[in-house]
Amino acid sequence: MSFTYATAKDSSVRDIDLTIEQGELCALVGANGSGKTTVCNIIRGFIPRFHTGEMSGQVLINGEDIKETNLGLLALQIGFVFQNPFVQISGSKDTVFEEVAFGLENLGVDVDIIRSRVEETLELIGIQHLRDSNPFDLSGGQKQRVAFASILAMDPPIFVIDEPTSQLDPQGTEDIFEIIKLLKNNGKTILLVEHKMELIAEYADHVVVLDDGALVMSGTTSEVFGSPELATHRVAYPQYAEAALGVRESGVPLARIAVTREEALADLTEAMHS
């Protein structure tokens, strides 16, 4: 698909052909302005129905074009979490419990089911202690967890997550990645935009690199992060991969490029022993 915003001259994304398998965590990386958020908005259907512009191509979920589905009902299929924790609360509820229930109310779920589903979700995300707090009084990290809980309560099979930790501190980031891990273990299909490469290397199954609106690389974490090509697309390496690539460049014949802490430790131990 391709898309040009109504107010822009050039296309934000061009000829992107992307398949995400069921149950896979696909990470979308790229420099600022490379079109990551645009891709997220297209997949969730906000483009072209909310942000207008010229769009070609289609988004299929299980073979069905999302154009056929009502934008509100699409919430049943795709959960959407984005950067700013401060606007991801509905603003009409005065407790976290009701906030998490809001999506289910909108979908017309039975009240008894809503109650049990919200309880489960609060437990799962670990925010039971916040249930009676006003969502406005929470910290950024807590708000972001409430936003995740609110989406998770609706139990969509697919999650589109756009830079969830960019405004959070290290502890908040860790909490969010715990949640993402949990979603993955529950078999959710996830598209994640994130700048913290170490975390992507650790959690993602599939990495897609965007550069200037085009899809330039796609593969497993070791394929993408182990390749010298990545540097030409203005994307940072995970620190372990960067170190390994440096070592290889200096003439040491490494068998593989370690991309996670675990792999790096294993390789290093092996090297020490031999």
Added chain:
Amino acid sequence: MASRIRALYPGTKLIIALAIGISAFIVPTYWFGFAAFGLAVIVAFVCGEGKAYLKLVRNSLLILLIFMFVMRLLFSGGKTIYWQWGYMIISAESIAVSLAFVSGVLALGSFLLLFFMLTPVKDITAALSNAGLPPSGTYVVLSAIQMIPEMRKQSATIMDAQKTRGVETEGKLFTRIKAFVPTLGPLILSSIASTEERVITLESRGFTAPVPKTRLYVVTKRRVDTTIEIIVIVAFVAVIAGRIALSLL
């Protein structure tokens, strides 16, 4: 007692407040209005909100009442003149007129304040949805109320930010007025900017899904509410009928 008063259906509470408040304008003695105010204060104290209520009345109603009383007192004319200076006349008639008017405003105002004090906005909107207000209407009311303290916080942040850039926000009236542009400008613009993201948030929660919504928080009208409403309305009609009968005699 307190919990019973609070548990009344919002509509019932409003009907009681309006019936008593409007009756104060109809009943020909100003003692009714003052007595009604006394009753409102008692109810507020019974519900444990007495002090806050008196403070609210002092801050919102008192100045209005004093102003109205003085205006009516001086400019209503009359024959039994006690004091006169130019156009300003205090007479037996003007005293009666101003007392009657002020007692009416006092009764209506104090009962409406009491209504809002004892009825959470959540209950009011829940009752409005019962009456058929669409979800978007409920959302607008609730989010506006939640947003006010948020915007106040945000404006304090902006003020601080502008102070560090050397904009003076305190001091004389004119200095404060000048500070309006650099403080209110960003506040309004950022609020407009965040509406777009707010829409995305609402869409992500299926707000526009074309299915009948369920509501976690509901208020229900019990039989006692209906009974009280009927009694109050009958009494109110009797007051009107009595007043008409009195003026015909």
